[in-house]
Amino acid sequence: EPATTAGPAGGAPTGPTGGAPGGTAVRLPDEAELAEGGLRLELDGAVATVTLARPERRNAMTFATWRALAAIGRALPPEVRVVVLRGDGPSFSAGIDLSMFSGGEGGFPFGADDATGDAFIAELQEGYTWLRAPEIVTVAAVHGHAIGGGFQLALACDIRIAAEDAGFCMKEPALGLVPDLTGTKPLVEIVGVNRALELCLTARTVDAAEAARLGLVERVVPSGGLDAALEELTAQLLAVNAEAAVATKRLLLAAPENTLAEQCAAERREQVVRLRALAAAFRG
Ligand code: ACO
Numbered sequence: 296e297p298a299t300t301a302g303p304a305g306g307a308p309t310g311p312t313g314g315a316p317g318g319t320a321v322r323l324p325d326e327a328e329l330a331e332g333g334l335r336l337e338l339d340g341a342v343a344t345v346t347l348a349r350p351e352r353r354n355a356m357t358f359a360t361w362r363a364l365a366a367i368g369r370a371l372p373p374e375v376r377v378v379v380l381r382g383d384g385p386s387f388s389a390g391i392d393l394s395m396f397s398g399g400e401g402g403f404p405f406g407a408d409d410a411t412g413d414a415f416i417a418e419l420q421e422g423y424t425w426l427r428a429p430e431i432v433t434v435a436a437v438h439g440h441a442i443g444g445g446f447q448l449a450l451a452c453d454i455r456i457a458a459e460d461a462g463f464c465m466k467e468p469a470l471g472l473v474p475d476l477t478g479t480k481p482l483v484e485i486v487g488v489n490r491a492l493e494l495c496l497t498a499r500t501v502d503a504a505e506a507a508r509l510g511l512v513e514r515v516v517p518s519g520g521l522d523a524a525l526e527e528l529t530a531q532l533l534a535v536n537a538e539a540a541v542a543t544k545r546l547l548l549a550a551p552e553n554t555l556a557e558q559c560a561a562e563r564r565e566q567v568v569r570l571r572a573l574a575a576a577f578r579g
Pocket of ligand 1: 351352353355356385386388389390391392393394440442443444445466467470472
């Protein structure tokens with residue numbers, strides 16, 4: 296049975312994206328909805344693992360995939376602190392399912408007016424934006440190909456671990472598209488405008504070693520070593536004070552937009568709350 300999540304106070308939603316409008320309870324996608332999106336979801340206490348599970352299509356993603364991801368984000372149980380994204384089979388993800396362009400799986404809204412096209416893409420982007428929520432730390436475990444929307448899914452996560460056989464490719468411009476699944480901002484923040492341009496406009500594949508040099512991945516592990524690496528990283532993340540982790544992620548995510556003075560003020564605000572909580576804990 297899919298879990299139904301309702302917040303502690305008056306049924307307020309608890310997922311990192313704040314749940315459904317109007318404060319109605321939200322629920323995780325059921326098995327059929329996950330299967331339609333080519334996803335598997337495993338909840339194990341503080342760790343949720345989302346697996347792209349269409350290996351016969353190299354985990355190509357459909358609109359149903361992105362809608363199911365968004366639904367997971369809306370309904371994630373509040374005890375979840377770490378969300379892992381990974382892929383079954385030989386590749387993390389081959390990006391958008393190319394049948395989308397030929398009318399398969401509901402088809403792309405070619406010829407839509409601006410407002411309709413905008414709303415359509417905004418809904419798909421929701422599948423990625425919740426991964427930035429301060430309440431969770433998100434980890435992409437990448438092996439094999441991470442292409443287009445697959446690369447962008449990894450970019451939407453806080454930490455990327457790559458197996459030595461991983462390859463990252465922003466394929467969209469080669470197909471006449473732009474990367475539009477929230478990837479351009481983290482890409483530029485990590486590698487800078489010029490390197491981002493070079494990567495996107497050549498649509499070349501970056502291997503794991505180069506990805507590490509560019510800061511696109513935080514850890515590189517031997518092929519087949521992702522399970523052990525995830526176990527170690529997850530244990531490290533969960534060993535840190537939960538509230539401090541949330542406050543620190545909030546602070547770090549705000550840093551690029553803030554002036555030094557604004558960021559110093561934000562540090563003070565967060566720390567005053569931390570100090571009060573620690574003092575209360577010491578007093579028992
Ligand atoms: N959409 C739909 N089907 C796909 C996709 C995809 N993106 N990627 C792979 N498949 C299918 C293949 O058609 C093939 O199907 P078949 O068994 O019926 O022939 C099957 O998955 C296996 O693919 P292979 O190409 O045989 O696997 P291989 O490991 O040799 O290559 C690779 C993997 C490199 C990922 C290759 O399949 C590929 O280049 N795929 C297309 C990538 C792409 O252009 N994605 C879009 C990016 S843009 C965006 O995401 C917005």
